[in-house]
Amino acid sequence: MDPTDPVAVLAGLIRCPSVTPEEGGALALLERLLGSEGFTVARPVFTEPGTPPVENLFAAIGVAGPHLVFAGHTDVVPPGDPAEWRHDPFGAVVEDGEMIGRGAVDMKGGIAAFVAAFARYRRRHGLPPGRLSFLVTGDEEGPGINGTAKLLDWAKAKGERFTACLVGEPTNPEALGEMIKIGRRGSLSCEVRVIGRQGHAAYPHLADNPVASAVQIADALLAEPLDGGTEAFQPSNLEITAIETGNPSVNVxxxxxxxxxxxxxxxxxxxxxLKAELEGRIARGAAAERLRKGRSAAGYELFWREPPSEAFLTESGGLTEALVAAVVAVTGRRPELSTSGGTSDARFIKDHCPVVEFGLVGKTMHMSNERVALSDLRGLTDVYEALISRWFAANA
Structure with missing residues (x-):
C-alpha cells in the first residue's frame, strides 16, 4: 500500500471492521504503515473494571523540539441494517467519485489524510525539525474510558510533551475549508429519580404519584434559559431525553x-x-404544589451520569494561524472559527496542550451509506501537508 495515497490508505482502514471496542485490524494497519515511514510505534491496551479492554496506538518520529501531535480514532459506530447500505459498509466501494463505508468521514478519512500528508512531506523535505506523533484510540465512539485520556497519561509518563495538537474529526458542514473547531461546549448528564408510593389509579389518595413530581421538576429545569451565550459560545441548552417509570400498567x-x-x-x-444551578431548579420543582396539592416536597435522588466535560476554548495562536493559512491556501476559503457541535476527545487533550479540530465534511457521519468525496479526501491531505510545513517552519 502506498502511504502517500490517501484513497488507498482509507480503503484499507474501512475494510477493517473496527466497531467499538474491536480493533478490527485498523491499528495493525496503521502500525505497518507508520513503521514503514520510520515511526516508533506502541500499542498499549487499557482496562477498567466493568468496561471492555481497548487497544490504542501511539507513534512518534523525530527529535526533541516542537512536538505536533495528530489525534484521532479508528473505532466506528455499528453500521446498522446492512439492507440500508448500497454496498458492504466495510467494502470501501468507490461510486460516483465517493468512497462508501463506515468511518469514511468519522474519522478514518482524517487519519488516512494525515498519514498521506506526512509521507508526502517526508519525501519532499525529509523529517520535520522537531517531533511528530499520532495518538489514536479505539474508544472514542464508546465509553471514552480506556482511550485518549489514558493514552495521554501513558505518553506523559513516557516523557512525551506536546506543543500542539490537531484532531482530525469532521468539522465542515457543507464544504471543505468552512470550519475549524477551536473549542467545545461542556457536557453534563443526570438522572433525577423521583420517589413515590405505588398504588391503584382509582385510589390516588393512598399513593404518591411520582410522575406529577417529575413533570414539575422537568418544568423547573426548562422554565428559564441557562444563559444567552457568550462571545465565543452559543447559549447553553438543556435537553430532557427521557421520562420513564418502567410501569406497563395503566391502572397502577x-x-x-x-x-x-x-x-x-x-x-x-x-x-x-452548573450542578449547583440545576440542583436548585430540581429542588424548586420537587417542592412545587401545582400538581401536588397538600403534599410535602417530593423525595428524589440524583445520579450524575458519565464523566462530565468542561467547556474549553483554544486561544488564537500559532496552531490556529498555521491551520487557517493552510486551509486558505488549499481551498480558497477562510474558515469560521467555531465552538459549535457536540464533544470530542479534544476535551481530554486540552489539559496537555493547545488543541484545534479540522477534518472532512461531516454530513453523512453515523448514517447509512456514510461516504466521502475523493476530491475532499485529497484536499484534506493537501491541507494537512501544508499545516505540517507551516507549523514546523514557525516553531523551528
Whole structure:
C-alpha cells in the first residue's frame, strides 16, 4: 500500500471492521504503515473494571523540539441494517467519485489524510525539525474510558510533551475549508429519580404519584434559559431525553419516575456551578404544589451520569494561524472559527496542550451509506501537508 495515497490508505482502514471496542485490524494497519515511514510505534491496551479492554496506538518520529501531535480514532459506530447500505459498509466501494463505508468521514478519512500528508512531506523535505506523533484510540465512539485520556497519561509518563495538537474529526458542514473547531461546549448528564408510593389509579389518595413530581421538576429545569451565550459560545441548552417509570400498567401508579437530561454548556459555567444551578431548579420543582396539592416536597435522588466535560476554548495562536493559512491556501476559503457541535476527545487533550479540530465534511457521519468525496479526501491531505510545513517552519 502506498502511504502517500490517501484513497488507498482509507480503503484499507474501512475494510477493517473496527466497531467499538474491536480493533478490527485498523491499528495493525496503521502500525505497518507508520513503521514503514520510520515511526516508533506502541500499542498499549487499557482496562477498567466493568468496561471492555481497548487497544490504542501511539507513534512518534523525530527529535526533541516542537512536538505536533495528530489525534484521532479508528473505532466506528455499528453500521446498522446492512439492507440500508448500497454496498458492504466495510467494502470501501468507490461510486460516483465517493468512497462508501463506515468511518469514511468519522474519522478514518482524517487519519488516512494525515498519514498521506506526512509521507508526502517526508519525501519532499525529509523529517520535520522537531517531533511528530499520532495518538489514536479505539474508544472514542464508546465509553471514552480506556482511550485518549489514558493514552495521554501513558505518553506523559513516557516523557512525551506536546506543543500542539490537531484532531482530525469532521468539522465542515457543507464544504471543505468552512470550519475549524477551536473549542467545545461542556457536557453534563443526570438522572433525577423521583420517589413515590405505588398504588391503584382509582385510589390516588393512598399513593404518591411520582410522575406529577417529575413533570414539575422537568418544568423547573426548562422554565428559564441557562444563559444567552457568550462571545465565543452559543447559549447553553438543556435537553430532557427521557421520562420513564418502567410501569406497563395503566391502572397502577408507579413507585418511581426517572428524568434523564443532558446539558451542553458554554464557558459561563463550570461543572460545579452548573450542578449547583440545576440542583436548585430540581429542588424548586420537587417542592412545587401545582400538581401536588397538600403534599410535602417530593423525595428524589440524583445520579450524575458519565464523566462530565468542561467547556474549553483554544486561544488564537500559532496552531490556529498555521491551520487557517493552510486551509486558505488549499481551498480558497477562510474558515469560521467555531465552538459549535457536540464533544470530542479534544476535551481530554486540552489539559496537555493547545488543541484545534479540522477534518472532512461531516454530513453523512453515523448514517447509512456514510461516504466521502475523493476530491475532499485529497484536499484534506493537501491541507494537512501544508499545516505540517507551516507549523514546523514557525516553531523551528
Amino acid at each position: 401508579i408507579a413507585s418511581r419516575c426517572s428524568i434523564f437530561f443532558n446539558v451542553r454548556f458554554n464557558d459561563r459555567w463550570s461543572v460545579p456551578t
